[in-house]
Amino acid sequence: MHCPYCRHTDSRVLDSRVSEDGTSIRRRRCCPKCEKRFTTVEAMQLTVLKRSGATEPFSREKAVAGVRKACNGRPVSEDDLARLGSCVEDELRAAGWAEIPANEVGLAILGPLRELDEVAYLRFASVYRAFESAEDFETEIALLRAERAPTADEPTYDEQAAAGGERSAGTRGAERHH
């Protein structure tokens, strides 16, 4: 590992620690030439098993590319997409696959995308699950509604703000002064 400060071609490991979830190792390193210290993280290379049987390294950027298309014209920022990519990677790592079947990558995207934007979710799901008719959309929307129903009584923050944003903002301010 090259030293990131002076590009010296060697470094000495001072300390190694396994992360809490056991999926990576952090190493504290020291450059023998300039004596600066830096940290490296070693994690398993996630491998995606494609339908053709070929494998390729998991790419967060590639996973997000299809989602970006589905988010066209929606209020979803590049930061949102980056967070989604990291969330998907975490989920796949946590699942502990040696080789991830390609369709599992799509499945791991659906959950966080639904949280992010329902329209983009429907677009992505329609491609991913190969919707063939308006009825497929209706079924999916019915599922979305059904899963949203248990919390439908609780107003969201947006609804609270619309109902009396001034007042609730004031209350929050008062609480902070305790």
Ligand SMILES: [Zn+2]
């Ligand atoms: Zn150095």
